[in-house]
Structure formats: structure tokens, C-alpha cells
Amino acid sequence: MRWENLTVESEHGRADVALFGADAVTTRTFDTPEFRGITFHEIRARSIINRVPGASRMPFEWTVNPYRGCTHACVYCFARKTHSYLDLDTGIGFDTQIVVKVNAPELLRRQLGSRRWQGEHIAMGTNVDCYQRAEGRYQLMPGIISALRDRANPFSILTKGTLILRDLDLLKQASQVTDVGISVSVGFTDPGLWRTVEPGTPAPERRLEVVRTLTDHGIGCGVLMAPVIPFLSDHPAQLRATVRAIAAAGATSVTPLVLHLRPGAREWFMAWLAENHPHLVRRYERLYAEGAYAPKWYQRRITRQVHELAQEYGIGPARAGMPRRIRPPEPADSSVSPAGRPEMSEPTQLTLI
């Protein structure tokens, strides 16, 4: 997608700007504190249901993405590269230049009604977060969920946004007529790490409150424990604290995913690492020397540790409805720093790389 017929409109007025491309665009800025520094590019999309390329590793075939770019601003976000397809910057531009498909609800309703559409599962939140802050203003998701509910079309949502609770009634209505899968992303609970690496997101504990609220209302909610960040959130004590909090929130499942660093995200993350944790740069270069993914042995180790903890705390579909075995938090000991953050001990395997 490229741009043409761009009209710039802010709360202070309008001006026409010529760019190149195919879609009519209105660009807006807002003066409210939550949107300061953010530019919204409103477009009328031509199609809203996207087919995931066959070669994808993703476990879904169809997606709906009402936004591009994400004010949640996670440093590691793998979707950063998609901003380059729009000739937009993949760093700060991804966090502050948000494309809004303002006709997404009506377009989806039309496409769901097409005779060619077979009613397959639609995944949302798979590229960027559909409950990012922009959704508070544009309110596209109620129309999208309503369209899916009215067609009894199965769907899933992955989010870090607490705003999803605004649509609780709609989600309940949809779940009465079709399969609705909700997952909340919580990779770790360390507050210091959260503030620097996911600066625009609701705090992890607020996301876990979303899990609790959804499950209390009969909508099962899993947690994607992503990303587990090597040397920063992978200490056994950190994994335990995170899984324990996920279990306490009533999650139906926990799925760990180790940080991956594709082009676009890699440069931005490594610059952040150099500024915030310079002593880790060489270790990351070694760990990700083969490409975007951490070595298989590392991924397997994290997966095993999280699965063992999940079993210990009673997370899993087979245990739905059973009381969780949540022990009181362990008292602070010498392995915990004064700031409350476990000291990083070097995983033994890392000496191998």
C-alpha cells in the first residue's frame, strides 16, 4: 500500500498533501495528552479480511487488522517491519504513525456476507494490537465483533489492551453463538523491565486483571507468555513469578514464546539493549547469531520450565474449574535485589554459545 491524495487534518485545520499510492488518506493529530505526538492516518481500506501466506508459521489462515503501527510501542515488536511497506519508519514511526482503517466494520460485514466467504476462523491482534489506545477514539472493534457475532463467525483476539473489557458484553454475546478465543499477552511481571521495553502498554498486573474479569464472566482466556526475553526475564525466579501470577488470574492456558528478532525489530531492540543493558549486547549477538530465533535448545528449555510451572500451579484445560494450587509468594531471599528484581545468574547453557 502506498499513499495518495493525502489530506492532513488536525484539530487546528486541514491541508492537502500529495503523496504517491492508491488509497485516500486523512491525517489527524489530537491535542489530548494520551495522543500527543501521535499521527493518525485514516484510510478507507478496500479489503479487510487478509489471507496469511501459506508459508507462514502462524496457526491461522485469515486475519483482520483494523490498525497498522501500534502506540503500545513494544521495543521488540515483530510487526515493525510492516511499517516499511508504507514507507514509514519502523522505529519511532511505528509507535507514533498509526494507520486506521476507518471503514473496517462496514467492510467486514460486507465481506462476511459474500457468498465466497466460507465462515472460517478469523484471528485479530496478530499483527498489531487491535485494542491499542487508538481504539479508544476510533471504536472500530465493537462494529467488528458485532459483524462476527451476527454471522456466528468464529474468531480470536490477542491483546495487551485492557480496553477489551469495554466490549465484554459483545464478546459474551458472540461466545454464545460461535467459538471465541481470547488471549492476553503477558511475557513477564517485572515492573522495571515493563516500563522500558513495553512503555505504551498497560502494566502486566492490569492485563492479568483482564484475564480474571473475562474468566469471571465465563469467557475462557489464555495467556501468551511472550516474549520471554533472554537474560532479562528468563531467570527461574522470574519465570516462576510470572506463571504464578498467570495462574492466580485464572488463565485457561499459558503458552511461552521466546523473543525473536526479525529485521525491523532487531535493529530497534538492539539499540535499546545497547542503551539500557550494554553488557548484554555481545551475549545477544551470540545468542541470535544464526538469525531471528534463539537456538532450539534455549527455546526448549524455556518451554519445559514454563510447562512444569504451569503444571505445578494447575494451569491447563484439563484442570478447568479445579482450584489452583497457588502458594503465598516466597519470602525475599539473598537472590533478590533491593529493587525487588532477581539478580541475573547466567544460564549454564549460554556458556556453549
Ligand code: SF4
Ligand atoms: S502490543 Fe503487540 S503489536 Fe503493539 S507494539 Fe506491542 S507487540 Fe507490537
